[in-house]
Amino acid sequence: MSVTAMPRVEEILADLRGYLGDDPPALSLPPGAYTSPELWELERERVFARSWMLVAHRDQLAATGDYVALSIAGESIVVARSADGDLHALSPICRHRLMPLVEPGAGHTDSFTCRYHLWKYGLDGRLRGAPYMNGNKDFDAKDCRLPRFAVTEWNGFVWVNLDAEAEPIAGHLDLAAHEFAEYRLGDLVQIDSWSLEWQVNWKLVMENGHENYHVIGLHRQTLEPFMPGGGDLHIRPYSPWVLHARIPFAGAVPTEVLKLNEIQQNNGMVLLAFPSAAFIGLGDQVVWLSFIPVSIDRVHVVGGVLTPPELSRTSESALRTQQAVTAMINDEDRAGLEAVQRGVGSRFAERGHLSPKEAPGVLVFYRNLAHALLGDGPWPGAA
Ligand code: FES
Ligand SMILES: [Fe+2]
Secondary structure (H helix, E strand, O other), X not given: OOOOOOOOHHHHHHHHHHHHOOOOOOEOOOHHHHOOHHHHXXXXXXXXXXXXXXXXXXXXXXXOXXXXXXXXXXXEEEEEEOOOOOEEEEOOEXXXXXXXXXXXXXXXXXXEEOOOOOOEEOOOOEEEEOOOOOOOOOOOHHHOEOOEEEEEEEOOEEEEEOOOOOOOOHHHHHHHHHHXXXXXXXXXXXXXXXXXXXXXXXXXXXXXXXXXXXXXXXXXXXXXXXXXXXXXXXXXXXXXXXXXXXEEOOOOOOOOOOOOOHHHHHEEEEEEEOOOEEEEEEOOEEEEEEEEEEEOOEEEEEEEEEEOHHHOOOOHHHHHHHHHHHHHHHHHHXXXXXXXXXXXXXXXXXXXXXXXXXXXXXXXXHHHHHHHHHOOOOOOOOO
């Protein structure tokens, strides 16, 4: 085994190109893909500056003035609901002298007022007031507004794209919608949510999300009895942005409210949206997760648990138990992935061989990544 120096980004891209062909190697990414600052810059430009990111559930932005603020690969955004009911995704950086207008997090406000010199913006991003600016003849308050990003709501999920001209995501999500019809996604209400930070490269998290093989290890006490890691995933890519996967349960999961079909009763029904969002139907619940990179080795993990409204009035103790289980499973993934992040930094790290239990999903993720980064590769289309 040889000691490898930091690979050049061209070498990483050459390895990635291999995933675009008909016979991709059953190998993990080169370790430098998780540590190369050049590749991270390329991902910021070619993936995160132009992809749809799942940022919230509608229930977090239900009322006029509700907002969520976060960063997508270093770019600050705020999503707010205005009085006309519209959602606005804005750059929350003051147009005066670039003070951030909000801290990351969620809140409720009637406007965004800059604490530096008190310029004030409406929930739609228009400038509403700028003290002592009348004497500047080149300044016209009417022309001043926060830059806008693309934002859309699909069945209660709120998505943002830094590219205001991006192709809508809804058409892609709709391709897989029939797999989820019985879950009544648009009616569901959120009963639990989280906002966490994990010390890991976003791609390690997404590989993990494209396979159930790790359940035999990381989740052997929690998920393994119910969704065994040895099960074979049924994978169906609908587009470069949307992949559907079924994860077999150990036995049919009974439901109280939703009338699921036989496939849904016997499988976790997953939708993975490239680059880094997912939701899974598990009986009467849908759990969503979005892994939004903050930097090369940090991911902001947002997500929630949704149920039909009839079930949301479930007892406090049942809710607390459910929250504890979700938190435990999330923490098992966090601890495992943060350890892997330390592993990929080893000078002796090499690409690893993939098991047939993980390859089908992981290779679709790699192919989509290669497609996004290289831009010129073929995408083989629906399987
Ligand atoms: S920087 Fe915001 S008002 Fe001056
Ligand atoms: Fe996991």
